[in-house]
Amino acid sequence: MATGKRKQEDMGKGMAPRNLMPQKRYYRQRAHANPFSDHSLVYPASPSAMDWKAHYPSMSPEQTVEFADIGCGFGGLLIALAPMFPDTLMLGMEIRITVTQYVADRITALRLRNSLAYDPPESENVSVVRANAMKFLPNFFNKGQACITSDCLSKIFFLFPDPHFKARKHKARIISPTLLAEYAYVLRPGGIVYTITDVLALHEWMVHHLTAFPLFERIPNEELDGDPVVEQVKTSTEEGKKVQRNNGDKFLACFRRLEDPKR
Template sequence: MYPFPLNPDYVDWSIHYPKYFVNSEKQVSNMEIFCNTQQYPIQYEQIVSEKLNGRERNVDFVDVGCGFGGLLFNLGKEFPDKLSMGLEIRGKLVDYIGEKIRAFRVEQDQCHNICVLRTNAMRHFLQYYRKNSVEKLFFGFPDPHFKAKNFRRRIINFGFLSEYAYALKKGGRLYAITDVPDLHAWHVEKISEHSQFRVLSEKELKDDKAYKLIFNSSEESKKVDRHNCSKYAIVAERI
């Protein structure tokens, strides 16, 4: 098991983005990483200063189920003024990404605007992110859970969409991409039915750099290319 905060007031963003959040009591060095794993643990024991817990500055982009971090690293490069965060439940992958981020920070003075965290987003998403705080949410090639009895476990369903809508800013965007046609149809149905989202047209996405990235940045998207399979994406705006 791994710890989780009681609510966003307990999250110290300075340990994830030390270049952007200055902790006067303890400045985190580039050699330190905190990923909420056994190797790089985090404790959420007390309420954190408002300068550090997201009340003054927020995480902008969240990649839910970030895998090996391909999209996360590309978001950091393409949007250098935004703070991007990857969420992943598999501890070894989180350690791998965290160590890679640390190497870039130490050796090349890069990747200060990205971080990774181990958590179960289906259980603890709103314990990290405040209302109307996130600009973009990404769901890349999520588990399709093919059996009907497991549809409730799909990361995009009506209940979870309400949580995502709570965290997204008005005008913020939700991106979902898959190589499974049936799952894409599910995404379209559930998002279209939700009153707080509006599905965007291809014309509305022509200048969206993030939309282009979801097709070719992640390791999973490249795997789909190697198998010569199709990709299906939907983008919706928080209204």
């Protein structure tokens, strides 16, 4: 922890105190939560009832959230992508109370640090909500097909999701035939679903179901080489860093949302 003298020196230089950032050891929680339990969640009755301005104070009236990180964990992907897409609003959705609070505090600290340093705004375009995306995703996002412009949900991320190894738990996996219909609903045509895991069986499960769903097509690996988001998907999260430290494998698969079939 910085001493009082150090804090004064930092403030005198136009810098934020070093201890502004939250520390994970004060936000301990179980690694996973049961998505079928009653978590006493607060969610909007419809997307139009959502107060986005409270999450993004600097947003313009025509802006909407474009990136959604489902099960965002400690927010590593959001923080990494924020400066890469400064004009894009991004939302993390996390079901665990303490982890959600950590991400919220982390974003607040980043914003405050930059305001104290007189730098351009940082992380003004990212926010987090405590939510169960398996149940309430359409409560937050409109139908992607209804967007007149490209300013609607264009990327959904599922990074190192709970593998639910036991067969009787497979219904709790975040990628399933029923849930894919909801992801296709909120994602605009041309939008991308990013999946990554270190569990081969889960990777094969997600690829199988996404490939079988008629509104998604897999993006070839050679095409992904030109996507700047892919590297952050692999390396920016806590789980991704842990796998890398342990020299584990990472299995990536990305899918593009197709146009709705003509009637």
